[in-house]
Amino acid sequence: MFSLFYGLWKYMFDKDELRVLILGVEKSGKTTLLEKLKSMYLKGEGLPPDRVVPTVGLNIGRIEDANAKLVFWDLGGQAGLRTIWEKYYEEAYAIIYVIDAAASSSFEDAKSALEKVTRHEHLRGAPILIVANKQVLLDFFDQDLPGVIADEELARFLHLKGLDDRPYMFQAVSAYDGKGIKFGIDWLVEQMKGSKRTEALRARAAVAGKI
Numbered sequence: 001m002f003s004l005f006y007g008l009w010k011y012m013f014d015k016d017e018l019r020v021l022i023l024g025v026e027k028s029g030k031t032t033l034l035e036k037l038k039s040m041y042l043k044g045e046g047l048p049p050d051r052v053v054p055t056v057g058l059n060i061g062r063i064e065d066a067n068a069k070l071v072f073w074d075l076g077g078q079a080g081l082r083t084i085w086e087k088y089y090e091e092a093y094a095i096i097y098v099i100d101a102a103a104s105s106s107f108e109d110a111k112s113a114l115e116k117v118t119r120h121e122h123l124r125g126a127p128i129l130i131v132a133n134k135q136v137l138l139d140f141f142d143q144d145l146p147g148v149i150a151d152e153e154l155a156r157f158l159h160l161k162g163l164d165d166r167p168y169m170f171q172a173v174s175a176y177d178g179k180g181i182k183f184g185i186d187w188l189v190e191q192m193k194g195s196k197r198t199e200a201l202r203a204r205a206a207v208a209g210k211i
Contacts, residue, residue: 017069018192019091023117024098025110026077029133032175033098034061034074037185040178041065057081068189072096082113089122093192093201094129096184101132101154101172111158118163125200127167127191129184130160133175167191 022030039046041063059074073092075085095117099110114130117123132154155170169187173180192198 016193017071018093018189018198019071019073020094020096020188021085021088021092022072022074022096022098023085024077025106025113027103028077028098028100028106028110029175030074030077030098031055031059033096033131033133033173033181034059034072036175036178036181037061037063037072040181065185065189068193070189085117086120086122089120092123092126093198094127094188095123096129096131096188098131098133099154101134107157114158125166125195125197127188127195128163129188130158130168130170131173131184132170133173167195
């Protein structure tokens with residue numbers, strides 16, 4: 001009887017803790033996105049954009065929604081710091097890859113870095129949310145903005161159809177005012193809960209727990 005009630009309690013109240021890497025080249029808006037996530041889900045705990053500084057190393061953020069506990073690892077995007085990304089791949093359930101849609105000069109670098117991420121064997125099957133972060137204060141969903149590439153054009157440039165059979169989605173967001181972010185996070189949580197990668201990581205954790 002105890003096991004029945006314990007199982008029901010875990011089903012109702014215990015939530016998975018899912019680890020997500022936030023990657024992207026320098027100045028794409030990764031840390032601003034993380035702080036906006038914290039302010040949206042943690043009642044205003046995140047830093048405002050004007051207080052965010054470039055990441056050197058790692059920032060960690062934790063949030064909780066109706067379905068899961070999420071741990072975000074925001075890693076520095078400078079070329080010299082990208083070698084540390086691989087140290088976190090094996091433990092990641094999913095990737096958020098951030099691109100500054102208003103900085104066309106960084107697109108080639110962003111594409112090259114993304115290709116290396118998707119090819120890495122330790123990330124095989126990990127869902128990827130690719131966000132076009134339009135770092136402006138105007139309503140970019142309702143009007144064209146100078147210097148900002150269209151979502152469809154950026155998707156074609158990145159050759160998203162060339163990804164393997166992993167789940168992925170391309171989403172326009174604003175790390176300043178939060179538009180588009182919740183939709184992307186909801187999608188990512190659903191993909192993680194049903195992915196083969198999540199099953200593999202859970203199985204590995206269960207084996208480690210028995211040793």
